[in-house]
Amino acid sequence: MNNDEHERVIEVTDLSRVYGGGFEAVRGITFSVARGEVFALLGTNGAGKTSTVELLEGLAAPAGGHVRVLGHDPFRERAAVRPRTGVMLQEGGFPSDLTVAETARLWAGCTSGARPESEVLELVGLAGKTDVRVKQLSGGERRRLDLALALLGDPEVLFLDEPTTGLDAEGRRDTWELVRRLRDAGTTVLLTTHYLEEAEGLADRLAILHEGRIAVSGTPAEVTAGRPSRMSFELPGGYFLGDLPPLADLGVCGHESDGRLVRLRTRELQRTAAGVLAWAERSGVELRRLEVRSASLEEAFLGIAREQEVRA
């Protein structure tokens, strides 16, 4: 087996997917994921994340383009790919009348080289729930059961479709920790999420999907680079945006005001912040709800949505 670090474990070329009604959910996307990488597909609801992941999982055939997972077509060469992948669907997938232990036993019986069920249930904190029926589990516990079963066969490639949706803050942190440990052990992970901090904290590389196309992709740093930083504050009564020094002189490249709340976008955050604060000090003005933020994935995300709207 080729364990080269740069081996392309997932290769997607000009992929498209069209549903029965003619809706084009995925419109020609191309990306690749190297062995041991965590790759995140980001996007709003309906952007095409799940439609894409299902093609990678081999659940449907693409309308156009190619998918290769571990060198095989996951739809046509199912038997070659499945023993080496683990999948967590966006929702459900377990009979509600089986217990956790029965569900794990079923899945273990269908997985070659399965680890002991108790081990993976322990890993996700469900060891104490083995006799509980699936329908009596909370939404978060069901997500964790799904994750446990995806890990049962020690997969080389893991597909996680919104793994932390429905989890509380602690469960989310535990899942992130687990994904990092898997990555460190060499597992390739492809996950979808609409939590920006999840992608920012976990992903080595990511792609932001918008209406079935990749709007931008790269490392989190690459995606946020070139995005403006933000500063926002509330002006006291009697003061208006025009009372500030000329915004262009402060390095501001865009602004919005909403009542008294002012939002500035800038590529020179320090200069903008210093200028605004110096003005406030001089004028004896107290700025409430003051926030200064470097360029983030959120800004990139919102910026893409804004740009697409303008184009449309």
Added chain:
Amino acid sequence: MSTLAWAPAGRRLRALARAELALLGRNRGVVFTAVTVPLILPFSVGPAFDRVDLKKEGLSVGAAMMTAAVGFAFLFAVYTSLVNAYVARREELVLKRLRTGELSDAEILTGTALPAAGLGLVQALLLCVGCAVLLHTGAPKAPYLTVLGVAAGLVLSAALAALTAAFTRTTESAQVTALPLVFVSMAGSGIMIPTEVMPHTLASVCELLPLSPAIRLVRAGWSGQMSAYEALGTTATALAWIVVAVFAVRRWFRWEPRR
């Protein structure tokens, strides 16, 4: 294929069948229908058999009732309970989840069907033994035909259940979508009325219905009145239905709920 290659498939089928058996046991309504109908309904058709001349066809009332009971086992232990199971698993996204794993599509459908088919088989065996002892029908004269008929009936019932599930949106609507085959088979496939006593033209049409060949083989096994030529033709009809059903399932089966 070598036994090595079959071993994992066997393990997967066992795992799925075991889970399905647990689920079957927890679905009281389905179990009640599946177990009681084939045991009780035949007695309701018993009196009707008294009025038709079965002797001429080499059939006793006991054998006719036994065949009816096996037919009911196909319809209620296997067919309707499996329509329910396939639809329920699809709507809970279980089938979709299973398809992300190592099971092949055929293994998923087969493994899900095994407990119901097993239940149908056990009922058929109990009914045969019970009738032989209680209704004094004696042993079947051509048991291999009965075995062939039971096997064909079980496989076809399961395949038709998968096909019906393809056109059924919810487990509630399964109670309606399963009815046509149940009625048509009860009336036309020789379960309530042996095709042997029907007018000739009607009988030859009814003999082409999906479950007719299986029922005919079961009955012929008891009466021993079927020529080798007839047996071959009937078996060929049964096989043709199985091929058609399997083809239709491959073509139309839905693995995910409609959205």
